[in-house]
Amino acid sequence: MINVLEYLEETAGKYPNKEAFADENTSCTWQELQERARRIGSSLAGRTEPGKPVAVWMEKSVHAVAAFLGIVYSGCFYVMLDKKQPLSRIRQILDTLEQPLVIADGEQGKEREKLNQAGDPERGFQVLDYEVLEKKQADSNVLKEIRNTLTDTAPLYGIFTSGSTGVPKGVVVSHRSVIDFINYFTVNFGITEQDVIGNQAPFDFDVSVKDIYSALKTGASVQIIPKRIFSFPTQLLDYLCEKRITTLIWAVSALCIVSELKGFSYRVPDTVNKVLFSGEVMPVHHLNIWRQFLPDAMYVNLYGPTEITCNCTYYVIDREFEPGETIPIGRPFQNEKAFLLDEEDRLVEQPRIRGEICVSGTALSLGYYNNREQTEKAFVQNPLNRQYSETIYRTGDLGYYNEQGELCYATRKDFQIKHMGHRIELGEIEKAMEKAGNVSRVCCVYDEISGKIIAFYEGTAEKRAIVKELRELIPAFMIPNVFCRKEGLPITKNGKIDRAALKKSYQKELQ
Structure with a gap:
């Protein structure tokens, strides 16, 4: 497999009329999603060079997913922008991306005005309306020509994280990294076409990558949960029950909203059979509340920064934990290697000795867009390997092995x-x-x-x-x-x- 479009095309061929993505306003089948993406890709072709970024200024929605895949069909990579971020930060991101094309929804007003203020037309900034792009007829010859030049190392998406210099860093991830991660991610946790994934994460947050591409790979459906209902646990639980959600791939803080506000005393979403969490340390108290009300579900602690394509290690909860205990971050995903280095770059293997968590493998990102200096600081040669080139990512996180030999997260090495x-x-x-x-x-x-x-x-x-x-x-x-x-x-x-x-x-x- 060379690119993620093969996921889409194979799934659309198997399940053309099955619901693919749905939000509170609309939904689409796999065949409809493919057709929309091909039209958008045809509209974008020739407007910018292949391999360049195209930003998306839209709410997370079915249309945003179609925009992402349309951008990929055009040979480019997508970057989701958060409309609610300050003008200065949006301007920094657009400047880092060298004032790219932007796909926006048709809504006008303050948000579109903010986008226009952030952009610089003299440097090529241009806003394209999603509705106009989607109306163009797909051009099979143009799309085929683009596909013939698309390699597996081509960038697929970019996600901006906080930067220590005050400037956001754009992590760019390739098709190959996503394919190698998602192929194992879906198999390890039994995600299939029968699943309904309840999307919680914003589309500019890499947790959402697992939702989108797990569905593309397997034919599972994705219900895009409206952000506002996370403030109302009863509405959230009604939603999970009514949509018959089976799979939650959520940030820890989102799960804690339900348990902290005693949501399960109102209603238990008994169709949920997989709960995968990441982003920060899961408090054992909250984990135990979820396990009390959904005892038969699989619970997985996922670890890893954006730079290594979502996650690099996982731990399937297989025993009881007491408050104060550390939940391990577990073993590396296939095709990845996670290990600890001390301050002298020596391998740490002894229990309870801290070292920096380092990762190598095919899921490493391409680095930071337009930021060679920061890329070379974080993506370096493995000091344990003097025989050949092996790039590793130094996470800046400190970890250790417990007495059972399980890898555990300790804290940040720096001030991140x-x-x-x-x-x-x-x-x-x-x-x-x-x-x-x-x-x-x-x-x-x-x-x-x-x-x-x-x-x-x-x-x-x-x-x-x-x-x-x-x-x-x-x-x-x-x-x-x-x-x-x-x-x-x-x-x-x-x-x-x-x-x-x-x-x-x-x-x-x-x-």
């Missing part, structure tokens, strides 16, 4: 954190706060106990004014939960801000 299911660089928050008026110095720390981002700062600015500024600069999930104004920030003997002391002072105030 997992918060609300998102990977965040604290440095990006600090740089945004520095742009706020009357803030002279800032240091952000993450308190794992409370799960909060705390911003310590020097200056006269009030919290309300800082938050107002930050809403224009960074996504809502990156805005600190706590603001602490200080007369002076503590300094280590090396002249750096003492982050450990700041965190300790916050935890002491909580006691």
Whole structure:
């Protein structure tokens, strides 16, 4: 298999009239999805060079999926944009992508105005209406010509993550990486054409890649759950029951909404038989609530950053865990290798000794788009292999083996954190706060106990004014939960801000 379009075409051939994707407004069969994608691909062909990015400015929907696949038919790769992100961040992403073509829905208003403000027409920025692209007749000759030049190492999609320099990093993932991951992902967890996947993740978050491509590979149906109902557990559980959802591939925080608000006392979605979670550490207390009400379901702890195509390790829950115990992140997926290196780049194999989690294999991404410096820092030669070229990705996460030899996640090596299911660089928050008026110095720390981002700062600015500024600069999930104004920030003997002391002072105030 060379590209993911083969997934679509094989599935459309097997199940032409079966529902493929559905949102609250519309649905489509596999045959309809293929036809829409081919029309969009024909419309895009020739408008930009193959291998270039095309951005998508749409809500997550059936139409967005068709846009993604249409972009792939045109020989390009797609990047989903979040309409709710600040103008400055959208502009940074478009600049990194060199002002690409953008597919947008037909809605006008403030959101389209924001997009137009972020773009630079003099550099090639152009907005194309989805409805217009979809009306064009598919051109089989053009599409065939493009397919003949499409290799398995061609980029498939890009996802932007937080950057330590204050500039978002665009992770680019190839067809081959997705194929090698999804082929095993679906087999390992028994995902078939009989499944109904309940999509929770935004389409600019790589958890959604597992939903979309698991369905394309197997013929499973995907129900795109409206974001708003995650704020109302009773509505969410009604939805899961009424749509007869079987498979949840969700961020940990989304699962915890149901258990925290005692949703199962209202209704239990008894068709759910697979619960796969990732994004942050799953609290054992919440896992046990889910297992209490859905005891026969398979539960899987998934681990891995965007740079290695969704996940690199998995652990099928096979025993009881008590609060305070660590749930292992388990074994590597086939075609991937996960191992630990100490600070001297020596292999760590002994139990309870921490090392940096490193990954190699065919699922590694292509690196960061238009960012060679950051790519070369993270994607390096395996120091254990002196015989031939072997690229590994250094995750920046620390892990260890437990007494049973199972791989476990410990914490971040640097100041990058997992918060609300998102990977965040604290440095990006600090740089945004520095742009706020009357803030002279800032240091952000993450308190794992409370799960909060705390911003310590020097200056006269009030919290309300800082938050107002930050809403224009960074996504809502990156805005600190706590603001602490200080007369002076503590300094280590090396002249750096003492982050450990700041965190300790916050935890002491909580006691």
